Amino acid sequence: MSHVKIYTKSTCPYSKRAKQLLDAKGVRYEEKVIDLDPSLRGEMIAATTGKTTTPQVFIAGRHIGGSDELLELENSGELDVLLTDSSAQPSA
Template identity: 50%
Template structure:
């Protein structure tokens, strides 16, 4: 049995874009691992290495970096997000 890909989102507590991205995932019933990068230099470095970006949120579906809030909402608008979230 294949399972859905792991979703990881790098966030900070007061980021409205982080809240919007998490709300979209919640509406879709998607579980995700949230990594708070506020005041955690090591985690910020991990995020930068993983995505090449310093802004939040940064969202990964499996090993694929899908970008930030605007990117995940655009994937959803185009109908591509559900495909990415399907079990392999």
């Protein structure tokens, strides 16, 4: 399974929704909570080339986007492909 990293805020409902989707699929992920460790905010912004909202999701090192983009991938069936095949690319 591909490595999944998610930047979140502890009080963000979109972060919660993204984690619930990953949890329901049985996906293990590395969570970086930016409001509990302020240094992670700069790390997230640099990794996403300027995104400041949470969550920000990465699968196999590729930036996927936020909660809405994660849900779109799930609804299209592409999320499972990305999670099992780290060489797969989401369609535009």
